[in-house]
Each structure stands twice: as structure tokens, then as C-alpha cells.
Amino acid sequence: MGEGKLKQEGFNSWDDCLKRKDQLPLGPKKAQQFIRDLKKSSLALKEDDISFLLKRFPSKEHWRILSEYFNDATFFDIEISDLGWYDSFPTVIAAYRDGTFYHFTWNDNLDEFLNFLNDSKLLVSFNGVSFDAPYLQNYFNIPPIEVPHVDLRWIAYHQGYRGGLKNIEKQLRVHRPETIGDVDGFEAVNLFHQWNSGIEKAGKELIQYCRCDVAATFLCAMKLLMMIHGKNDDIDIDVLYDEAMTL
Numbered sequence: 001m002g003e004g005k006l007k008q009e010g011f012n013s014w015d016d017c018l019k020r021k022d023q024l025p026l027g028p029k030k031a032q033q034f035i036r037d038l039k040k041s042s043l044a045l046k047e048d049d050i051s052f053l054l055k056r057f058p059s060k061e062h063w064r065i066l067s068e069y070f071n072d073a074t075f076f077d078i079e080i081s082d083l084g085w086y087d088s089f090p091t092v093i094a095a096y097r098d099g100t101f102y103h104f105t106w107n108d109n110l111d112e113f114l115n116f117l118n119d120s121k122l123l124v125s126f127n128g129v130s131f132d133a134p135y136l137q138n139y140f141n142i143p144p145i146e147v148p149h150v151d152l153r154w155i156a157y158h159q160g161y162r163g164g165l166k167n168i169e170k171q172l173r174v175h176r177p178e179t180i181g182d183v184d185g186f187e188a189v190n191l192f193h194q195w196n197s198g199i200e201k202a203g204k205e206l207i208q209y210c211r212c213d214v215a216a217t218f219l220c221a222m223k224l225l226m227m228i229h230g231k232n233d234d235i236d237i238d239v240l241y242d243e244a245m246t247l
Contacts, residue, residue, distance in 0.1 A: 050122055050148035059151075060158040066124065066150045067225050073097070073150075074120035075221070077213040078132050079188045079206060081106070090139055091192045094210040096218055101244055103207050114140060123149040126165045126217045152221050159224055169216050172223040176212055177241050183209045204247060211244040 044052040045068070053065050066073070076095040082088040093104040093113045097120070104113040113136075117123075125132050129151040137144060153165075161168045166184070169176070183191070188209055194202035219237060 048121070051146070054148050054150070059154045062150050063155045063158075063225060063228050065122075065148075066152075066155065066221060067229050069122045070221070070225065072121040073124045074116075074122065074147075075124045075214050075218045076128070076132070077125060077210055077217065078136065079185075079192065079210050080135070081192050082189055083185070085135065085138075090136065091188075091195075092207050092210040093136075094207070094214045096211075096214045096244075101211050101214070103211060103247075105203075105207065111140075114142070117145065117147060120147050123147050124152060124217065124221060125149070126213075126220075127151065127153045152217055152224070155224055156220065159228065161224075165213065165216055165220070168220055172220055174216055174219045174223065174237060176216065177245060180205070180209055180212050180245065207247060208245050212241060215240050215244040 040052075040056070043049075044056070048069075050065060050069060054062065057065060074095055074097040076093065078090050078094075079092045080088040081091050089106065090110060091106045093110065095102045095104075095113075095116065102116065104110050104116070123133075123145075129149055130153075133145050133149060136142075156162075156168050161171055175181075183205070188206055191202045191206040191209070195206060219235065219240065222235060
């Protein structure tokens with residue numbers, strides 16, 4: 001039985017179902033299994049076992065977990081030295097957590113991201129489950145990252161928004177600063193090679209671009225949650241991008 005049918009029957013929360021389990025509009029066996037699963041999920045929520053919840057919920061429902069733990073999330077993105085997987089390395093890793101932007105760069109403190117990662121409760125990225133996370137695991141030669149990870153790409157997908165992050169930004173009216181708006185993944189690689197040749201301005205622009213990717217992920221997540229669940233959208237887009245651009 002779907003969520004809509006349960007709500008029609010007056011079951012509006014997990015607590016409702018647990019308190020009125022004898023009134024569930026289900027057969028005895030299905031009701032028993034439903035209550036067992038619900039108790040496991042309720043305990044996981046109480047204990048902040050986000051990994052369990054991500055495995056239990058289908059990807060189209062991951063917005064619920066993101067909504068619940070939005071303020072605890074670490075939003076992140078990476079840039080790489082070349083477009084190929086095996087002939088490249090991370091050049092910049094940017095993150096946003098607790099209202100602060102962070103960045104880690106190839107010629108300075110890239111390894112510090114691992115400690116930062118260990119302090120994260122929930123990771124949020126765009127296409128990061130498929131690319132960023134396994135790429136970093138391969139580069140750092142580490143086991144699979146155990147921090148729970150929500151991929152915003154699939155939350156957007158199930159709400160009818162397809163394509164890359166920039167395409168979705170436009171549909172959600174999340175506009176980047178004009179000075180960085182035309183930079184894409186190909187240009188990011190060029191910026192890195194300019195930086196590597198000694199042009200410090202290119203390095204600054206690359207870091208800003210990566211931080212703006214993170215800001216865009218955060219803003220799109222907020223917009224999507226507002227559409228799905230009515231989450232309050234009280235972030236000033238221009239202010240957030242100003243913070244992303246300030247190094």
C-alpha cells in the first residue's frame with residue numbers, strides 16, 4: 001500500500017502507524033512485515049543511522065533523508081586535471097558545511113580532505129555517487145567511503161529535472177555570478193594547466209568555479225526540497241555566491 005492510501009486512511013506519520021498498528025488497512029502478514037520494517041527504520045532515525053535509511057529507502061525517496069539531515073550535510077564537488085579517469089588527479093575539492101566554504105588543492109592541502117570527510121555526517125553531491133566518490137577512493141587508494149551519501153542528481157531526476165547541474169540550475173532559477181557562469185568542466189581543465197604553468201589568477205578562478213558548483217548544489221537542493229516538502233527557502237543566492245567567490 002502506498003503513502004497516499006495510508007494518508008487517506010488517517011495514517012500521517014510513522015508514529016500513527018505504530019500506535020494504531022491494529023487498524024492498518026493491510027492483511028495480517030503484510031501488516032506484521034510493515035510494522036517490523038517501520039520499527040527498524042524508526043530506530044535507525046532515532047540513532048541517526050543514515051546509511052541504513054539510505055539503503056532502506058528507494059532513491060526517489062532520498063529527498064526525505066536529505067530534508068531530515070539538511071543542516072548536518074556536507075556539500076562537495078571535485079575538479080580533475082584532465083577529462084579522463086585514469087590519466088588525471090584531483091586539482092580542487094570544495095565543500096560547504098555549517099555555513100562555511102572550504103577548499104583543498106593539489107599543491108597544498110588535498111590530503112586534509114580525508115580528515116574533513118571523516119567529520120562529515122552526510123555527504124551531498126551532484127553525480128558524486130557515480131563519479132566523485134569512487135574517483136577519490138581510487139586516487140587516495142582508500143576503502144569505499146563510509147559516510148552516507150545523497151546524490152542530488154537522482155532527487156532532481158525523480159522530480160522531472162534531467163541533465164547536468166547547470167541545466168537544472170537554469171530550470172530552478174539559480175543563477176551563478178556572470179564572471180564564473182561560462183566556465184565548464186573543459187574550461188576547468190584548461191584553468192588547471194594555466195595554474196600549473198604559473199598563472200595564479202587561473203588557480204583562483206578554478207577554486208571559485210569549484211566552490212560555485214558546491215553553492216549551486218546546495219541551492220538546487222534547497223529549491224527541490226521547497227518544491228517537494230515546503231522546506232523554507234531563506235537563503236540569499238547572491239550572498240551565498242559572494243561567499244563562494246571570496247578567497
